[in-house]
Amino acid sequence: MNVLDWIVLLGTMVGIAAYGAWHTRHTDxxxxxxxxxxxxxxxxxxxxxxxxxxxxxxxxxxxxxxxxSGVGFVQNYFGLPLALIIVxxxxxxIYRKLGVYTSYEFLGKRFDGKTRLLGAGLFLVQRGxxxxxxxxxxxxxxxTVLGWRLDLTIIGTGLLVIVYTVTGGSAAVSLTQKWQVxxxxxxxxxxxxxxxxxxxxxxxxxxxxHLAGALGKLEAVDWSLDPAKRYTxxxxxxxxxxxxxxxxxxxxxxxxxxxxxxxxxxxRLGLVFNALVKIPMQFFILLLGALVFVFYQFQPAPVFHNxxxxxxxxxxxxxxxxxxLEEKHAGLHQAKQARIAEWQAARAGGDPAAVAAxxxxxxxxxxxTNAVRAEAKRALLAADPHAPVKDSDYxxxxxxxxxLPHGVVGLLVAVMIAAALGSKAGELNALGTTSTIxxxxxxxxxxxxxxxxxxxxxxxxxxxxGVFAIGFALFAGFAENLIEAINILGSIFxxxxxxxxxxxxxxxxxxxxxxxxGAVAAQTLIFALFxxxxxxxxxxxxxxxxxxxxxxxxxxxxxxxxxxxxxNHANSRQ
Amino acid sequence: xxxPPETPDNDSSTGLPWPRTWRGVYLFVxxxxxxxxxxxxxxxxxxx
Numbered sequence: 001m002n003v004l005d006w007i008v009l010l011g012t013m014v015g016i017a018a019y020g021a022w023h024t025r026h027t028d029x030x031x032x033x034x035x036x037x038x039x040x041x042x043x044x045x046x047x048x049x050x051x052x053x054x055x056x057x058x059x060x061x062x063x064x065x066x067x068x069s070g071v072g073f074v075q076n077y078f079g080l081p082l083a084l085i086i087v088x089x090x091x092x093x094i095y096r097k098l099g100v101y102t103s104y105e106f107l108g109k110r111f112d113g114k115t116r117l118l119g120a121g122l123f124l125v126q127r128g129x130x131x132x133x134x135x136x137x138x139x140x141x142x143x144t145v146l147g148w149r150l151d152l153t154i155i156g157t158g159l160l161v162i163v164y165t166v167t168g169g170s171a172a173v174s175l176t177q178k179w180q181v182x183x184x185x186x187x188x189x190x191x192x193x194x195x196x197x198x199x200x201x202x203x204x205x206x207x208x209x210h211l212a213g214a215l216g217k218l219e220a221v222d223w224s225l226d227p228a229k230r231y232t233x234x235x236x237x238x239x240x241x242x243x244x245x246x247x248x249x250x251x252x253x254x255x256x257x258x259x260x261x262x263x264x265x266x267x268r269l270g271l272v273f274n275a276l277v278k279i280p281m282q283f284f285i286l287l288l289g290a291l292v293f294v295f296y297q298f299q300p301a302p303v304f305h306n307x308x309x310x311x312x313x314x315x316x317x318x319x320x321x322x323x324x325l326e327e328k329h330a331g332l333h334q335a336k337q338a339r340i341a342e343w344q345a346a347r348a349g350g351d352p353a354a355v356a357a358x359x360x361x362x363x364x365x366x367x368x369t370n371a372v373r374a375e376a377k378r379a380l381l382a383a384d385p386h387a388p389v390k391d392s393d394y395x396x397x398x399x400x401x402x403x404l405p406h407g408v409v410g411l412l413v414a415v416m417i418a419a420a421l422g423s424k425a426g427e428l429n430a431l432g433t434t435s436t437i438x439x440x441x442x443x444x445x446x447x448x449x450x451x452x453x454x455x456x457x458x459x460x461x462x463x464x465x466g467v468f469a470i471g472f473a474l475f476a477g478f479a480e481n482l483i484e485a486i487n488i489l490g491s492i493f494x495x496x497x498x499x500x501x502x503x504x505x506x507x508x509x510x511x512x513x514x515x516x517x518g519a520v521a522a523q524t525l526i527f528a529l530f531x532x533x534x535x536x537x538x539x540x541x542x543x544x545x546x547x548x549x550x551x552x553x554x555x556x557x558x559x560x561x562x563x564x565x566x567x568n569h570a571n572s573r574q
Numbered sequence: 575x576x577x578p579p580e581t582p583d584n585d586s587s588t589g590l591p592w593p594r595t596w597r598g599v600y601l602f603v604x605x606x607x608x609x610x611x612x613x614x615x616x617x618x619x620x621x622x
Contacts, residue, residue, distance in 0.1 A: 074614065078607075078611065081603055081604070081606070081607040082604070082607065084603070085600045085603055085604065088596070088599075088600070089596070089600065209621050210621055212621070213618075213620075213621025213622055218617065218618055218621045218622070219618050219622070220614040220615070220617055220618045221611065221614050221615045221618050233611070265588065265589055268588075268596065268599075269588075272599055272603060275603045275607075276603060276606055279607070279610050280610065283614070
């Protein structure tokens with residue numbers, strides 16, 4: 001990065017943060033601090049919901065996913081529009097009608113105090129840990145590629161988000177997210193245009209898409225009923241529906257984004273906006289990754305895209321092995337380029353038989369280069385069992401740094417940082433709110449009448465969670481596997497939390513005691529399924545299904561317990 | 575103290591020129607979802 005890149009990066013990031021903090025610095029009413037301005041319209045709400053969900057990893061990892069496995073990952077989002085319809089029709093009107101600050105407050109009104117604390121407690125554990133990863137995961141990738149200091153990057157981005165989130169609360173979060181999404185869209189569209197301009201003149205965008213398709217990168221939809229397949233229409237619609245319903249309907253980091261706003265109409269339209277744009281947006285990001293794959297078919301391509309990690313080993317004791325792998329990959333890559341030329345010539349000739357034969361040869365050549373890439377990863381693991389071998393996260397950022405002009409590099413790095421800040425701010429805002437409303441104010445109800453004191457407490461809790469996230473992100477560097485563990489943690493808890501809410505909305509006869517113990521039993525079942533999956537291969541299915549099983553088990557157990565409990569327990573209310 | 579609960583606003587009207595009811599908006603979203611899935615299926619087949 002040069003001076004121009006730094007000006008673009010710091011100008012956008014610090015400028016947006018300062019603007020948000022300055023505009024919302026006089027927020028001293030708890031309602032405004034926690035829910036935002038009463039005038040917030042659907043567009044701001046919609047962008048805020050979008051920015052909270054789209055973290056930096058979305059823009060680092062998803063193009064890598066498109067590069068590595070193609071655009072089929074888009075099916076993971078198929079349940080999202082359906083879930084948002086349910087949130088708009090069922091969840092949102094009840095939240096607004098009750099005037100709650102948090103979704104867990106609703107559980108307290110519907111059931112009892114212990115069920116509210118269970119929901120809020122599960123959220124704080126899961127989201128509190130995930131908040132550290134929201135900073136750490138992109139920071140480690142950016143620092144590796146750009147040569148920044150990891151600790152300073154974590155502390156710098158962490159403090160920046162704390163300043164404006166603590167200052168202006170929900171209003172500052174929504175305001176800054178709107179501009180951050182603007183930077184993200186501008187950056188991604190610029191990257192797409194520059195990428196397409198770098199294709200060979202005789203290829204063009206259409207030819208690039210045909211090449212990506214020939215190599216299996218554009219298989220967007222898979223109607224297979226095979227449960228062993230990771231991404232299919234069915235796992236996306238059903239697993240994704242429950243995951244999205246839990247995330248958008250019950251997770252306070254999302255609920256807080258749409259629970260305020262000018263009216264029920266504005267909140268609904270904000271969610272409808274997301275229901276319409278999310279699948280096309282994710283497809284666009286995946287397509288970008290697939291097109292970066294095509295770009296590298298006409299350029300010298302690295303055998304392993306995390307170049308810093310690769311060079312570290314190539315210059316070490318096993319250097320000869322690594323250099324031999326590089327040469328082998330380069331030779332096979334050149335051979336593949338020859339097969340691509342033959343395939344293009346066959347397509348231009350228009351003979352279907354020749355095109356099919358050339359395509360078969362091309363696929364074989366691609367498989368050969370992939371085999372060397374797999375060999376390279378095994379060599380890395382042999383040299384260092386703790387070496388990070390997933391290099392797809394480095395594909396897009398390495399492409400940006402190596403191929404894009406200065407200024408655009410700064411803009412694209414700003415995209416990553418903006419996404420990190422936007423999702424982080426939503427999380428901190430929600431953690432601070434839940435701590436204040438569901439714990440502090442719940443146990444100290446007399447304090448509820450002192451508005452200014454409540455705002456001060458909410459600010460302290462928000463700052464606490466910000467500092468906690470920074471500390472956790474700094475610690476996470478010592479435990480690489482922690483990131484995966486925390487991602488799994490979300491799927492383990494989400495289903496049961498959703499079950500709590502679905503019982504609340506749809507099973508009117510079930511009381512607090514039955515749903516509380518039903519949720520505890522369902523959570524125990526999910527833990528058992530998770531820990532027994534290595535012992536019993538039949539239980540080793542995708543984490544997405546935990547959402548459905550946890551939800552269904554919570555509802556079923558609640559109904560059974562309700563039928564078994566004596567009448568005085570069964571109808572318990574706060 | 576929590577803010578006063580919202581009085582039920584005109585829940586059946588969207589204030590949009592079209593669709594005028596929320597049921598219509600949800601059907602529109604569902605229709606768009608179906609169209610996107612069909613478009614992605616055709617896209618995948620065309621470039622396969």
